[in-house]
Amino acid sequence: MAGKVRHLVNRKGRYHARLVVPKDLRQIVGKTELRAPLGGDYRHALRLLPGAVAELQHQIALAERKASTKRSIGAPRYPLAPDQIAHSHYMQRLEFDDELRNDPRYASVEIDELLVSRLRNAIAGRASDDELRQLVGRQIEQFRKAGNLSAKPGSDEWRIVARALCSAELEALARAAERDEGDFAGQPSDPLIKNAQPPEDAAAPVNLAQLWSDYKASRKQAGFMKDNGRRQNPVIENLRQHLGHSDAARITKKDLLAWRDKLMQDKGAKTVSDIYLSTVRSLLRWAEENERLPTNVAATVRQPRPRRQHGRERGYTDAEALAVFNAALSYKRKINAVGRSETPHQAAAKKWCPIICAFTGARISEITQLRKEDVRQEDGWWIIRITPDAGSVKAGNYRDVPLHPQVIELGFIDFVKAASPGPMFHAGKDPEKYATAASSVSDEVAKWLRNSGLIPEGVWPNHAWRHRFKTVAREIGASDRVTDAICGHAGRTAGDNYGDVTLKAKERLIEALPEYQLV
Structure with missing residues (x-):
């Protein structure tokens, strides 16, 4: 030999x-x-x-x-x-x-x-x-x-x-x-x-946890994964437990197919496809590109997703939006049978977050993570800054969104001025955990709205505002590019990336949105 x-x-x-x-x-x-x-x-x-x-x-x-x-x-x-x-x-x-x-x-x-x-x-x-x-x-x-x-x-x-x-x-x-x-x-x-070939040397072990840690560091260095992989961390641990070992070099396509089939026993196809398989596919692709592993064995491991069937529009109708708007505006802090009340942050979130979402089309977690310092006045307009510094932003970049005059009239600025510095809708103290705290409050708002009986079947309580905002913007003839900039959606063409959407353009669109006729 x-x-x-x-x-x-x-x-x-x-x-x-x-x-x-x-x-x-x-x-x-x-x-x-x-x-x-x-x-x-x-x-x-x-x-x-x-x-x-x-x-x-x-x-x-x-x-x-x-x-x-x-x-x-x-x-x-x-x-x-x-x-x-x-x-x-x-x-x-x-x-x-x-x-x-x-x-x-x-x-x-x-x-x-x-x-x-x-x-x-x-x-x-x-x-x-x-x-x-x-x-x-x-x-x-x-x-x-x-x-x-x-x-x-x-x-x-x-x-x-x-x-x-x-x-x-x-x-x-x-x-x-x-x-x-x-x-x-x-x-x-x-x-x-x-002609028998001698066995090849076994691949050097590649610790799965270390590989994941290095991948996250690389993503954060590039400006992504600001939440430190909060949603994906359980995916890697689940895979490790299924494999029974922590050596990424020993993972085979057959292992991943068996893992996928096991996940499908108690999880939906969309969750398995978009969270579990997507996370591992991205990790192993990065490992292959950076010569940590010879191949990406997850490259072709997929889970088909049934097309979602919608029996109605995904945004609120005028009547539904008005009912939720009124319910939020009149919300009072709840005290249960044993005299314990919800926190002031939770009560404030249920009152103001739906109202702000109605006029900004923002994701609910982008609003529940707002801090007092994220609200400012500029050239006569009150503006909120949605920034990853406050928690998590899907697109990764900050954006400024003007507040509608009706939000000001209803007393939101008075609420901001009376608030302590820091988060206004959750009680998180550690900036590293702001995203988790904001997400928890978002879930509380959705739960409250569902329990209120105001949310029709097939409608997501918080995300429905996002759909409605775009619908109303189209009805008033607003530019899709400006609407995307307010909502935090990426442009659909290369041309969309040319030129800036200024605050003035955003203010013009926000000002044109009709007010809600309150009861």
């Missing part, structure tokens, strides 16, 4: 078979690596190596079965191709032949011609599963126990391996016959054995 031989090490002039114990099995094995002595002669060590490695792999497999009560075992840990299995067995049989020739009784042993005939029939594909099991079933199980294959008995893969082992047996018998005549220089003639 040219170059460095896998699993063979030389320590102080003596050769050893060496196998590193996987990290997740070291507590069971009690060692970080396993070794078996092979002597001081290089050629002799090479002959002993396949059998020694198989024995070490068997020890790992036994430890893995002990750990199987805590996790499931998927693909074999040390997979070998059929020709590699055949070559390993061939080398072990030659070594065993050497040992037997040291026993004087071996001289009376002759080649079994019936066995030769049965092996040739098996190689030709004329043997049944039972016959193959009789010929090489024990050897197949030895390789299975060593973690080299997982083929089910009787499967096509199992029969291929069985026939390869029969070729190895036949070649070993041919060498034995040559040795009986004093010729110990014979080489295998079967291309399966002669």
